[in-house]
Amino acid sequence: MIVLENVSKVFETKKGRVEAVKDVNLHVKKGEIHGVIGYSGAGKSTLIRCVNLLEKPTTGKVFINGEEITSLNSGKLAEKRKHIGMIFQGFNLLKTATVYDNIAIPLKLIGLNKTEVENRVKKYLDIVGLSEKVNSYPSQLSGGQKQRVAIARALSQEPEILLSDEATSALDPETTDSILDLLLKINIELGITILLITHEMNVIQKICDYVYVMENGDIVEQGSAIDLFTKPERETTKKFLNTIAQRKLSPSLINQLQGTGSVLRLTFVGESTGQPLLAAVSKQFDVSPNILTANIIELKNGIVGNIVIHLEGDQKHIRDSLQFLKEKGVGVEELEG
Amino acid sequence: MERYQQFTEQWLPIIGKAMIETFQMVGISLLFSVIIGIPLGILLVLTRPGQAMANKWIYQLLNLLINIIRSVPFIILLFFILPFTKLIVGTTIGVQGVIVPLVIYTAPYIARLMESSLLEVDSGVLEAYEAMGIPTRQIIWHVMLREARPSIILGLTIATVGLIGATAMAGLVGAGGLGDLAYRFGHLRYEVDVMYATVLILIILVQSIQSIGNRLSARLKKD
Ligand SMILES: Nc1ncnc2c1ncn2[C@@H]1O[C@H](COP(=O)(O)OP(=O)(O)OP(=O)(O)O)[C@@H](O)[C@H]1O
Ligand SMILES: [Mg+2]
Numbered sequence: 001m002i003v004l005e006n007v008s009k010v011f012e013t014k015k016g017r018v019e020a021v022k023d024v025n026l027h028v029k030k031g032e033i034h035g036v037i038g039y040s041g042a043g044k045s046t047l048i049r050c051v052n053l054l055e056k057p058t059t060g061k062v063f064i065n066g067e068e069i070t071s072l073n074s075g076k077l078a079e080k081r082k083h084i085g086m087i088f089q090g091f092n093l094l095k096t097a098t099v100y101d102n103i104a105i106p107l108k109l110i111g112l113n114k115t116e117v118e119n120r121v122k123k124y125l126d127i128v129g130l131s132e133k134v135n136s137y138p139s140q141l142s143g144g145q146k147q148r149v150a151i152a153r154a155l156s157q158e159p160e161i162l163l164s165d166e167a168t169s170a171l172d173p174e175t176t177d178s179i180l181d182l183l184l185k186i187n188i189e190l191g192i193t194i195l196l197i198t199h200e201m202n203v204i205q206k207i208c209d210y211v212y213v214m215e216n217g218d219i220v221e222q223g224s225a226i227d228l229f230t231k232p233e234r235e236t237t238k239k240f241l242n243t244i245a246q247r248k249l250s251p252s253l254i255n256q257l258q259g260t261g262s263v264l265r266l267t268f269v270g271e272s273t274g275q276p277l278l279a280a281v282s283k284q285f286d287v288s289p290n291i292l293t294a295n296i297i298e299l300k301n302g303i304v305g306n307i308v309i310h311l312e313g314d315q316k317h318i319r320d321s322l323q324f325l326k327e328k329g330v331g332v333e334e335l336e337g
Numbered sequence: 338m339e340r341y342q343q344f345t346e347q348w349l350p351i352i353g354k355a356m357i358e359t360f361q362m363v364g365i366s367l368l369f370s371v372i373i374g375i376p377l378g379i380l381l382v383l384t385r386p387g388q389a390m391a392n393k394w395i396y397q398l399l400n401l402l403i404n405i406i407r408s409v410p411f412i413i414l415l416f417f418i419l420p421f422t423k424l425i426v427g428t429t430i431g432v433q434g435v436i437v438p439l440v441i442y443t444a445p446y447i448a449r450l451m452e453s454s455l456l457e458v459d460s461g462v463l464e465a466y467e468a469m470g471i472p473t474r475q476i477i478w479h480v481m482l483r484e485a486r487p488s489i490i491l492g493l494t495i496a497t498v499g500l501i502g503a504t505a506m507a508g509l510v511g512a513g514g515l516g517d518l519a520y521r522f523g524h525l526r527y528e529v530d531v532m533y534a535t536v537l538i539l540i541i542l543v544q545s546i547q548s549i550g551n552r553l554s555a556r557l558k559k560d
Pocket of ligand 1: 012041042043044
């Protein structure tokens with residue numbers, strides 16, 4: 001659906017060259033929600049703006065539905081853009097227009113007739129749950145409501161793809177959740193493919209199928225959300241994971257505990273919980289597990305559980321226990337102080 | 338009371354005529370200044386570096402031209418362009434003769450005010466429309482100008498008040514008007530009553546234009 005091939009973007013500024021995006025490849029499949037996460041300045045906005053060519057890539061190609069759009073003339077590009085909706089952190093609504101006009105004006109400009117415009121405004125305001133605000137002005141709406149209007153505006157063009165540039169970053173946690181629910185709903189009910197960028201791990205957690213971690217213009221790690229949450233490799237990825245579930249223990253505590261056994265992080269995927277396995281381990285191998293921290297993360301496509309345990313016992317028993325847990329499909333990582 | 342009646346009988350027709358002349362000068366000059374100044378302002382914004390039709394040469398040339406005209410005091414401009422005025426309207430005196438210098442004086446001013454109004458429009462909104470595949474021409478008209486309306490109206494109000502001031506000097510080429518009346522009778526002939534009356538009318542005029550402008554702008558502005 002969306003394919004980026006070796007896309008790079010270099011800005012020539014007075015202070016020198018800025019390589020905002022470096023040789024990025026990505027592939028968003030139809031009907032999926034993919035997320036790019038990274039710190040400020042990583043090049044996320046530049047990357048997503050390359051998808052609809054608001055930013056022209058310095059090198060590389062962009063394909064939408066198999067068609068290369070990087071070489072289109074401006075008329076054809078405009079046509080293609082009508083199938084790609086976009087929402088922004090700052091909502092970008094007309095201040096001087098009502099909610100109705102904010103959705104209706106672009107529809108009129110793309111040449112829809114009056115009844116069609118009316119129907120679509122009504123339909124999509126309904127979908128975003130804002131029908132009663134049809135005559136309000138943006139200044140009379142909350143941030144979450146403004147983003148709903150922006151989403152309705154994007155949807156009313158009936159796009160196949162929605163790009164979201166930090167759409168929830170200006171919102172409080174509760175409003176963020178409600179907007180994420182809405183994005184999930186339009187993905188499932190309308191089948192719209194979504195590419196979003198964010199610096200908040202909970203956005204990835206709640207709605208993404210696939211994740212790219214971006215750092216200094218590079219995609220340094222990517223994978224399904226479940227893989228990334230269970231087997232993060234890069235330091236940046238781990239730091240982002242720490243923002244939603246504390247995964248760290250202090251080195252001094254680990255050192256102290258290692259005197260009498262091992263400190264392990266066990267990762268479970270799916271419905272299986274750790275409890276019965278730990279009971280089995282302690283019975284079978286003469287070790288005693290002691291739970292230090294535990295949490296459960298609900299992802300779009302599954303549940304990931306994390307338990308950090310202190311496994312007391314002699315070396316051999318501990319080794320056998322680890323083998324047993326791995327055979328049962330549990331991710332095991334030994335923590336060092 | 339008698340004095341008042343005598344005053345109105347003697348001066349009302351003269352003041353009335355001067356008012357009409359002022360309205361004519363302001364109205365016609367404003368019309369042409371807007372017709373020239375608004376597209377010029379749009380051009381300034383579009384050719385600015387980094388904008389939709391960025392063009393260093395056009396932008397710098399316009400900039401220079403506007404700055405030059407804006408640095409010449411109106412009274413100098415009035416005489417300086419006499420030959421040009423003659424060429425365009427065939428005369429250099431009367432209301433007709435003063436329209437050309439007034440327009441040349443005001444249009445660049447309006448272009449600058451337009452420029453700053455348009456630059457205030459949130460570029461994110463323009464980008465959102467670009468992302469929807471809407472052509473630049475329509476974005477200018479339906480987004481940029483629309484969003485800038487409250488500020489454009491305030492700018493036009495300022496320009497109109499400035500224009501009224503400039504018409505006072507138009508008396509020098511025999512164009513008449515309220516300012517000229519106040520100057521000729523009040524200052525040269527010491528008919529202070531006429532001067533006070535005229536100045537009062539000018540104050541009321543400027544006040545009303547400003548408050549109409551403010552109100553209109555506030556009505557269009559929705560935040
Ligand atoms: N138009 C531009 N001209 C010059 N440099 C730019 C431009 N746009 C972005 N950059 C630079 O490119 C780099 C990446 O910026 P970008 O906005 O893509 O980051 P980001 O990941 O979206 O950050 P944030 O989370 O703060 O929005 C930054 O160093 C930025 O300064
Ligand atoms: Mg950004």
